[in-house]
Amino acid sequence: MKLKLFVDxxxxxxxxxxxxxxxxxxxxxxxxxxxCKRENISPEYQKINPMQLVPAIEVDGEFKLFESHAILRFLASAFPGVADHWYPADLFERAQIDSVLDWRHSNLRHGTTGLVFNSTVGPASEFRSSS
Ligand SMILES: N[C@@H](CCC(=O)N[C@@H](CS)C(=O)NCC(=O)O)C(=O)O
Known part of the structure; x- marks a missing residue:
């Protein structure tokens, strides 16, 4: 399987x-x-991910997928060398992983994104205010 990761x-x-x-x-x-260079909104990248966000993947030049949790689930299931504990075959254990992944999107990520961006990334980048 030939895997391309489109990432920043x-x-x-x-x-x-x-x-x-x-x-x-x-x-x-x-x-x-x-x-930062807005490469995610280019017409070429839009063919990979119509949502114009990173990450996205392409498999064998054909199959395309966006949303990090969907990608993680796919990778855990598609590559036989991945240990079962990452995304267990057992439905009850798998449901608990899914639950934490969903919780993370609507809770942990929202809080930490603003904090990390405002305290670290923003001040160190071209987003820095000129005042
Ligand atoms: N829920 C998406 C979030 C993707 C996302 O928000 N990506 C940001 C970087 S963390 C992005 O591409 N931002 C570019 C933009 O907003 O123009 C996932 O988990 O893949």
């Missing part, structure tokens, strides 16, 4: 995908989509 390492969901692949020995090609 500034992005937490992108880092989650990269770390998951590295920890599980999944080979991939990393394609940087620099959202």
């Amino acid at each position: 390492r500034l992005s937490q969901p992108c880092r989650a995908i990269l770390i998951f692949c590295k920890l599980n020995g999944i080979e991939f090609e990393e394609v940087t989509i620099d959202f």
